[in-house]
Every structure is written in C-alpha cells, then in structure tokens.
Amino acid sequence: MRILVSDDLAHEGIDILKQEFDVDVKTSLSEExxxxxxxxxxxxxxxSATKVTKNIIDKSNLKVIGRAGVGVDNIDVDSATRxxxxxxxxxxxxxIAASEHTVALLMAAARNIPAAVASLKSKKWDRKSFVGVxxxxxxxxxxxxxxxxKDVAYKAIGLGMNVLAYDPYVIKDHVENIHIKVADLETxxxxxxxITFHVPLTKTTYHMIDKERISMMKDKVIIINCARGGIIDETALYDALVSGKVAACALDVFEHEPPLESxxxxxxxxxxxxxxGASTAEAQVNVAVDVAKDIIRALKGEMVKNPVNMITVRPEEYNEIKPFIELxxxxxxxxxxxxxxxxxxxxMIYTGKITRFDVKPxxxxxxxGILTNILEIPANLVNxxxxxxxxxxxxIEKKISKDQDAPGNVILKITTDKGVGSVSGTVFEKNEQRIIAVDDYKIDLIPKGYALMSFHRDRPGIVGEVGNLLxxxxxxIAYMQLGRKSFxxxxxMVLGTDEEIPENVLDEIKKIKDVSDAVFIKF
Structure with a gap:
C-alpha cells in the first residue's frame, strides 16, 4: 500500500501513516x-489546496481519499463515490479552533476592535467613533x-446570549434542554x-443568504461566517453593508479565495x-492525526470513524451488526x-433484535452483494x-419489530422481469451466519466456501446420483441440505463442497433425470 500526501500536513499525522505504509509527500502539484x-x-x-477533480479520480486506483479538515468541496465526492x-x-x-475563532470575530465586530486598533496605530486617540454593542x-x-x-452556541450561552438556531437535521428536544431554541431559517x-453560519457548502446552501433574506433581517444586524464561502451572496452583502442594513460583518471565508479583488x-x-478558522497549532495536529488513523483503518478494511460518502456506524453498534452486514x-x-x-x-425486511439498530449498512x-455479480464497475459499501x-x-427497507428480543432475521426480496424471488438469513449465537430459506425452500446453509445448488423433482435415488457423479x-462433499415444497x-438440494465444480461436471449434473437446473455457488 502506498499513500500520497499532496498538501502540507502536520508531521504527527505523517509519522502515524509511515508506521503502517509507504508514504510520499509531494506538495504543490498541478492537476496534470x-x-x-x-x-x-x-x-x-x-x-484544502489540492483540488481532487474527476480527471484525477478517473486516472486513479485509489481506495480512500482523506481530507485533513472538515470541508470536502475541493474533492469531487460524487465521482469518488461512483x-x-x-x-x-x-x-x-x-x-475548538473554529468555534473560538467565530466567537473572537463576533466580539471583534461587536466592539469595532480592528478599526480601533488601526486608528490608534495611526496615532489617533478617537473613542467616539468606535462605540460598540x-x-x-x-x-x-x-x-x-x-x-x-453547537460549540459556538455553548460559548454564546456562557456569555449571556440567547441562542436561536436552525438545523433541519437536529432533533428539537435534544438541544432545547440545553437552552438552545430551535426555529425555521426565516424566524x-x-x-x-x-447571525453565524456553520453549514457545509452544497447546492442547497449556496447563496442561502441572498438579497431577499438579508431584507428580512433586523436593521443593524451583524453577520459572521467562518464556515464556507458561497453561503452568502457577496454582492447582496456588500450592498447591505454600504446601505447600513447590515451594521458589520466578519468573514473568515470567501466565495473565491484569496479574495484580493473583493x-x-x-x-x-x-x-x-x-x-x-482551523489555524491553531493544536487543530493542525488534531486533523492530521485523525485523518491518518482513518486512512489506516480504510486500507486495512476496517470501519472508519469519519466517512463522508458511506453510512456511519456508531462504534457501540458495529459489533452487533457486523455479522448481519457480512450475511x-x-x-x-x-x-x-x-x-x-x-x-x-x-x-430488505428485518425482524427481531436487529430492528433495534440502524440497518442501512x-x-x-x-x-x-447483488451488484457484484452483475456490474463491470466494482461495487462496494461506498458506491x-x-x-x-x-x-x-x-x-425498500422495512423493520417488523414485534419482538425485539427475538433472533434477528433478514429477508432479501428481489423483483425482476422474471418474477419475485427471496433469500432469508439469520445470525445464531457466537455470530454464526445461516441462510435459512431460498424462495419457499427452507434450508440451513452455512454461507462459506463452495456449494452446489440443484433444483429437481423429489424422488428416490436422485441425491445418490448427484453424489456419485461428484x-x-x-x-x-462437506455437507448436504435438502428443502422441498411437498412430498x-x-x-x-444444497451440497457444500471442498473444491470448485468444473463446468463440464455441472453440465453432467444438469443432464440427470428430473434435475431442472444446477448452479455452482462461490461465497
């Protein structure tokens, strides 16, 4: 495994990577x-310096891309996911670094600190021009x-402020008991x-604050943005600052950086x-170490802590659902x-104890599992x-949770142009996985190694004929299972085998009287 670090990264993170894999550090590379x-x-x-474009992703054989920081707008996540x-x-x-910088800008804007400092440094003693709030x-x-x-909200509450927040993904009761009042964006x-912004830059948040929404704000409002440039329409903001509608703003981010012409x-x-926002010595080390550890987890095939384009599994739930993921x-x-x-x-239909968990993984x-056998593009848990x-x-995902203490079962039902079929499975104690039904046939199949599955008319001698041929x-033959709809x-019939079954042997099995089909399965 080889890792490329293409931006400046704290040496603590690089050292962690080098303990496990070969690492090259090559910064300031062009796309070409x-x-x-x-x-x-x-x-x-x-x-943030390297732009990971579709062209780069298409040329790559990468397994993982790590961003030492929060925002991933410099990475074409859709292309990576596909x-x-x-x-x-x-x-x-x-x-901590970002929330502290936000509060620092909030106070600086409220008390006109930068302008007052500049005035005094120019040898002026002017107190009246810098009266704050x-x-x-x-x-x-x-x-x-x-x-x-949330951390900015905590700090603001500590300063005696009232906090009114908007976030469509936060449960109201979860934050209102810590003195944060939740409302819609317009309110x-x-x-x-x-007003301070802490959202990612997406299609829905781009220019979410435009001329119309600025007009809804209180006169003399103060705006802080330490999140992402592009959230605020800078032309509309400029007009509002010039007119006095917005008393002041503090910006750490801009739509186009560096904003030297803004x-x-x-x-x-x-x-x-x-x-x-993230420029503290502590933060640079923290993000480098965090991303390095996740890169190592990813390359070792382990569950990562901070996936951007894959479902997150809480550590305390992972051990419970891991055998069901494999099944x-x-x-x-x-x-x-x-x-x-x-x-x-x-x-996908879930019953029993597994319904207590997030079953999306x-x-x-x-x-x-379905797509792996039918697509040329490799399918994995990301794409x-x-x-x-x-x-x-x-x-479609369904939970039937009548008895959440019962053994967990999973039913996979697939609709095609040829009809509807299903496979059912469960996990016994000690994480033993079993496939317990295929369509209406009840079986007890250990999904490991190789198996022959044959469909036939139930008659004396047919099991022996197949066994003799093998x-x-x-x-x-390692084991045998038989499921039938009626006498x-x-x-x-399922026969577990220790070896692969060649195509010519499979063809011979299909020629046996009353065998309608035979398929060799690899798990």
Missing part, C-alpha cells in the same frame, strides 16, 4: 502532475448545529441580532481574516449467482446505493 502519478497510490491525503473510493475527513479536530441579552442566530455550531434571520475587504465595517452481502451474492433477470426492486451490503439508483433499482470427479414435489 497529479494525474501522471496518482495511479501508483492507494490513498491520497489532502487539506468509482467506489471512500472519502474521509476530520470533522472533530478543528472544532454588548453581547449579553442579545440573540445569536446559529445556522447549522453540527459540532462547531432565525428575522429575530437574531447576530470589494468587501475594503469596507470599514468588514472584518476579514484569511481562512484562519446480507452473501445473501445478495447468492441470489444473483442463482437467478437472473432485470432487477427493478430490492426489498446491512441494506447497503445486500445491494453490494452500492449510488450504482443501484443509477440503474433505476428501487430500494465422487467420480474427486469432488468432496415428491419440487425440491432444492
């Missing part, structure tokens, strides 16, 4: 230079209650005296810093080895959902 060498690496670690490349970041390492008793609007937004921007930085009521993938693989047809719908594993939806496959070809009716 990076494209020339990227195919030689399994992992890429960046900060190719099955995991993207990880380090959202916790700079939380107090924070205590004022309302701080916090847009985005992630780690940083926040209408009622706040100060008229905003020339205004006297604008405090501007050069993207310093679901094998169930999906079994189905597409056994049957064919154009898939239109995949339904299990569903994703089932989809991965399985994406690839399924790209093919127009409808995905014996003549020196293929050892002398249709039956399914």
């Amino acid at each position: 230079q990076l494209m020339e060498i990227i195919q030689d690496y399994d992992a890429l670690v960046v900060r 190719k099955g490349i995991l993207v990880v970041n380090a959202p916790e390492g700079n939380t 107090e924070l205590r008793g004022k309302t701080l609007g916090v847009v985005g209650l992630g780690r940083i937004g 926040v921007i209408k009622e706040a005296d100060f 008229p905003l930085i020339d205004l006297p009521n604008v405090i501007a810093t050069p993207h310093l 679901a993938e094998k169930m999906g693989s079994l189905y597409t080895q056994l049957k064919n047809g154009r898939i239109s719908e995949v339904e 299990i569903t994703t594993a089932g989809i991965k 399985a959902y994406f690839l399924a939806k790209e093919r127009g496959i409808k995905i 014996g003549r070809n020196d293929i050892n 002398r009716g249709e039956a399914l």
Whole structure:
C-alpha cells in the first residue's frame, strides 16, 4: 500500500501513516502532475489546496481519499463515490479552533476592535467613533448545529446570549434542554441580532443568504461566517453593508479565495481574516492525526470513524451488526449467482433484535452483494446505493419489530422481469451466519466456501446420483441440505463442497433425470 500526501500536513499525522505504509509527500502539484502519478497510490491525503477533480479520480486506483479538515468541496465526492473510493475527513479536530475563532470575530465586530486598533496605530486617540454593542441579552442566530455550531452556541450561552438556531437535521428536544431554541431559517434571520453560519457548502446552501433574506433581517444586524464561502451572496452583502442594513460583518471565508479583488475587504465595517478558522497549532495536529488513523483503518478494511460518502456506524453498534452486514452481502451474492433477470426492486425486511439498530449498512451490503455479480464497475459499501439508483433499482427497507428480543432475521426480496424471488438469513449465537430459506425452500446453509445448488423433482435415488457423479470427479462433499415444497414435489438440494465444480461436471449434473437446473455457488 502506498499513500500520497499532496498538501502540507502536520508531521504527527505523517509519522502515524509511515508506521503502517509507504508514504510520499509531494506538495504543490498541478492537476496534470497529479494525474501522471496518482495511479501508483492507494490513498491520497489532502487539506484544502489540492483540488481532487474527476480527471484525477478517473486516472486513479485509489481506495480512500482523506481530507485533513472538515470541508470536502475541493474533492469531487460524487465521482469518488461512483468509482467506489471512500472519502474521509476530520470533522472533530478543528472544532475548538473554529468555534473560538467565530466567537473572537463576533466580539471583534461587536466592539469595532480592528478599526480601533488601526486608528490608534495611526496615532489617533478617537473613542467616539468606535462605540460598540454588548453581547449579553442579545440573540445569536446559529445556522447549522453540527459540532462547531453547537460549540459556538455553548460559548454564546456562557456569555449571556440567547441562542436561536436552525438545523433541519437536529432533533428539537435534544438541544432545547440545553437552552438552545430551535426555529425555521426565516424566524432565525428575522429575530437574531447576530447571525453565524456553520453549514457545509452544497447546492442547497449556496447563496442561502441572498438579497431577499438579508431584507428580512433586523436593521443593524451583524453577520459572521467562518464556515464556507458561497453561503452568502457577496454582492447582496456588500450592498447591505454600504446601505447600513447590515451594521458589520466578519468573514473568515470567501466565495473565491484569496479574495484580493473583493470589494468587501475594503469596507470599514468588514472584518476579514484569511481562512484562519482551523489555524491553531493544536487543530493542525488534531486533523492530521485523525485523518491518518482513518486512512489506516480504510486500507486495512476496517470501519472508519469519519466517512463522508458511506453510512456511519456508531462504534457501540458495529459489533452487533457486523455479522448481519457480512450475511446480507452473501445473501445478495447468492441470489444473483442463482437467478437472473432485470432487477427493478430490492426489498430488505428485518425482524427481531436487529430492528433495534440502524440497518442501512446491512441494506447497503445486500445491494453490494447483488451488484457484484452483475456490474463491470466494482461495487462496494461506498458506491452500492449510488450504482443501484443509477440503474433505476428501487430500494425498500422495512423493520417488523414485534419482538425485539427475538433472533434477528433478514429477508432479501428481489423483483425482476422474471418474477419475485427471496433469500432469508439469520445470525445464531457466537455470530454464526445461516441462510435459512431460498424462495419457499427452507434450508440451513452455512454461507462459506463452495456449494452446489440443484433444483429437481423429489424422488428416490436422485441425491445418490448427484453424489456419485461428484465422487467420480474427486469432488468432496462437506455437507448436504435438502428443502422441498411437498412430498415428491419440487425440491432444492444444497451440497457444500471442498473444491470448485468444473463446468463440464455441472453440465453432467444438469443432464440427470428430473434435475431442472444446477448452479455452482462461490461465497
């Protein structure tokens, strides 16, 4: 495994990587230079300088891209996801640094500190021009209650401010008991005296604060942005600052960086810093160490802590659902080895104790198992959902939680142009995985190694004929399972084998009287 670090990274993170893998540090590469060498690496670690474009991703054989920081707008995450490349970041390492910088800018804007410092340094003693406002008793609007937004809210409460917050993904009761009042975006921007932003830059947050929303704000509002440039329409903000609608703003980020041509930085009521939110010695070490550890986990095939384009599993739940993740993938693989047809719908049904957990990782594993055998593009836990939806496959997830103490069962039901089929599985004690049904045939199959599955009419002697044929070809049978719908009716036989079954032997089995089909399965 080889890792490329293409931006400046704290040596503590590089040292951790070097303990496990070969690491090259090559900074200030152009897109063309990076494209020339990227195919030689399994992992890429960046900060904000390197732009990981679709061209770079398409040229690569990467397994993981790590961002030493929070924002990933310099990485084409969609292209990485489609190719099955995991993207990880380090959202916790700079939380304190970013929240402290936000509060520092909040206070600086409220008390006109930079302008007052500049005035005094120019040998002027001017106190009247820099009268500020107090924070205590004022309302701080916090847009985005992630780690940083919540930490800013805590600090503001400690300063005696009222906190009014907007975040569509936060449960109201979870934050209101810590004195943060939750409201819709319009209410926040209408009622706040100060507004601070802590959201990622996405299609929905781009220019979320425009001329119309600025007009809803209180007169003399103060705006802080330490999140991402592009959240605020800078032209609309400039006009509002000039007119006095917005009394002041403090910006650490800009839509185009460096913003040397931006008229905003020339205004006297604008405090501007050069993207310093994460620029503390402690934060740089923290994000480097955090991303390095996740890169190592990813390359070792372990569950990562901070996935950007994969479902997060809480550590305390992982051990409980891991055997079901493995089982679901094998169930999906079994189905597409056994049957064919154009898939239109995949339904995953969960019963028993597994319904207590977030089952989406299990569903994703089932989809991965299905797609692995039918797509040229490698399917994994990163891109399985994406690839399924790209093919127009409808995905349904159901929990039937009548008895959450009962053994956990998973039913995979697939609809194709040839009908509906299903595979059912469970996990016994000591994490023993079993496939317990295929369609209406009840079996007890250990999903490991090799198996022969044959469909036939239930009659005396047919099991022996198949067994003798395998014996003549020196293929050892490890176990046998038989499921049937009725006496002398249709039956399914499963023979676990210690060796692969050649195609010519499989053809001979299919010629046995009353055998309708025979399939060799690899788990």
